[in-house]
Amino acid sequence: MKEHIYTIPLNEHFSKLEGCPLCGLFDMMERNEIEAITGASMMEPSVRVKTNEYGFCERHFGQMLLVGKKLPVALILESHLNEIHKDLHKKKGDVQAKKLKNLEEDCYVCRRISDNMDSVFSNLFYLYRHEENFRDLFAKQKFFCLPHYRELLEYGAKNLTKKEFAAFFEVANSIEMNYLETLHGDIDWFTRKFDYRFAKEDWKNSKDAIERTVYTLTGHMPKFKSDNIEI
Ligand SMILES: [Zn+2]
Numbered sequence: 460m461k462e463h464i465y466t467i468p469l470n471e472h473f474s475k476l477e478g479c480p481l482c483g484l485f486d487m488m489e490r491n492e493i494e495a496i497t498g499a500s501m502m503e504p505s506v507r508v509k510t511n512e513y514g515f516c517e518r519h520f521g522q523m524l525l526v527g528k529k530l531p532v533a534l535i536l537e538s539h540l541n542e543i544h545k546d547l548h549k550k551k552g553d554v555q556a557k558k559l560k561n562l563e564e565d566c567y568v569c570r571r572i573s574d575n576m577d578s579v580f581s582n583l584f585y586l587y588r589h590e591e592n593f594r595d596l597f598a599k600q601k602f603f604c605l606p607h608y609r610e611l612l613e614y615g616a617k618n619l620t621k622k623e624f625a626a627f628f629e630v631a632n633s634i635e636m637n638y639l640e641t642l643h644g645d646i647d648w649f650t651r652k653f654d655y656r657f658a659k660e661d662w663k664n665s666k667d668a669i670e671r672t673v674y675t676l677t678g679h680m681p682k683f684k685s686d687n688i689e690i
């Protein structure tokens with residue numbers, strides 16, 4: 460059944476045809492995880508053991524602080540900090556440094572989402588192999604952010620036969636290369652608009668080219684808005 464639990468959300472996000480569909484799914488999971496960790500799962504001992512050990516990355520601390528009530532967040536922080544202190548207490552410098560390095564690179568929410576994305580990709584390639592409708596929907600996508608495009612290639616190579624992957628790659632690669640060319644045209648036009656010779660020309664589709672390029676590169680839309688840029 461593992462292959463089927465994301466069928467509905469996958470079809471839903473691939474039908475939207477706006478933005479990267481996998482970012483849409485990622486955002487949905489992220490919201491669910493943040494709500495759970497600052498709500499229902501907060502007091503669960505099995506979850507607390509994990510949040511104490513893994514901690515959170517800056518992005519997810521930020522979201523918890525925006526979404527969660529102060530007391531649940533403070534309770535999570537209190538026991539996490541206590542655990543770190545116990546873990547480092549009376550350890551040598553190099554051992555402390557290693558433990559802290561691991562902690563900096565870890566995050567409870569990132570781990571949860573990454574596990575779920577694993578199932579999303581198995582589900583996606585199950586649909587791709589078995590459902591023509593989904594293959595058609597896939598071919599209609601405008602683009603994928605580069606981190607999700609990379610994951611599509613990695614999971615595709617693992618989940619498809621060589622022949623299937625070759626056909627899949629042709630479709631995915633053509634979507635992505637066309638988009639990169641268009642996006643490059645937009646950001647190139649944006650830079651030309653700073654040249655007095657083009658100042659009076661139309662912006663075409665370049666006004667938000669900075670935001671869209673950063674989104675494509677990172678998978679996260681920046682809060683920055685080009686509207687405020689001075690030319
Ligand atoms: Zn994405």
Ligand SMILES: [Zn+2]
Pocket residue numbers: 515516517518519566567568569570
């Ligand atoms: Zn994280």
